[in-house]
Amino acid sequence: MYVKICGLRTAETVAAAVAAGASAVGFVFAPGSSRTVDVELAATLVAGVPDGVETVGVFRNQPLDEVLGTARRAGLTTVQLHGREPLSDMVRLRGEGFHALRAFSAADYAALDAGEKRAWEPERILLDAVEPGAGVAFDAATLQGGTPPGFWLLAGGLNPGNVARLAAALHPSGVDVSSGVESSRGVKDAGLIRDFIAAARLAA
Ligand SMILES: O=C(O)c1ccccc1NCC(=O)[C@H](O)[C@H](O)COP(=O)(O)O
Secondary structure: OEEEEOOOOOHHHHHHHHHOOOOEEEEEOOOOOOOEOOHHHHHHHHHOOOOOOEEEEEEOOOOHHHHHHHHHHHOOOEEEEOOOOOHHHHHHHHHOOOEEEEEEEHHHHHHOOHHHHHHHOOOEEEEEOOOOOOOOOOOHHHHOOOOOOOOEEEOOOOOOOOHHHHHHHHOOOEEEEOHHHEEEOOEEOHHHHHHHHHHHHHOO
16 A cells, blocks of 8 residues: 655654655645745755655646756655646656656546546546645545546545545555644644554555
8 A cells, every 4th residue: 555645844754754654755835735845845855755755746737847847956756736737747747757646636537538537547646635635535426437447546534543444445556645644734743644654554
């Protein structure tokens, strides 16, 4: 079970996530979030992450050249596009040497027609609630038309108490969390990070 801990802003909580076995740590570059980091802070945090743990930058409807510039300066391995970015952005990111992840709200993914779903099939997908990072789960029934056939992450309102159950029900490749490992909005809690990763691994 791949586990991504998102919205990190301190060296201590990055270290806690890595020590607990996180597959990926995420840094929010989308403007307007209580979790937004600047590129200098992100570069410092990324420098403390060992090889083998993905360092993911989260962007939302930002110009792709700006995204690429930030990703390079911060030393990220992976770019997560969390807006309405086209498939061609994913192709370009890979061409520039980054792993790429595209977030959809579960409802938007369910509304894709068969041809659109096929087009997105080779991509890594994250299925989330409508408002990202709000700690709200989506209704699993939204996905009764099917989940992505390839690598996909479940997100939205996960926490140490519900992640094993929801992952066992939907069979994602991995899970992603932000609010559920915070003591207050934007403030990560090392103990909750450890509890979340241990609980997620139980669902594997
Ligand atoms: O976390 C944010 O504030 C955020 C802002 C703008 C775009 C994306 C954002 N987060 C993306 C994530 O990957 C979150 O981990 C995901 O939405 C789950 O969040 P939560 O429901 O709080 O666990």
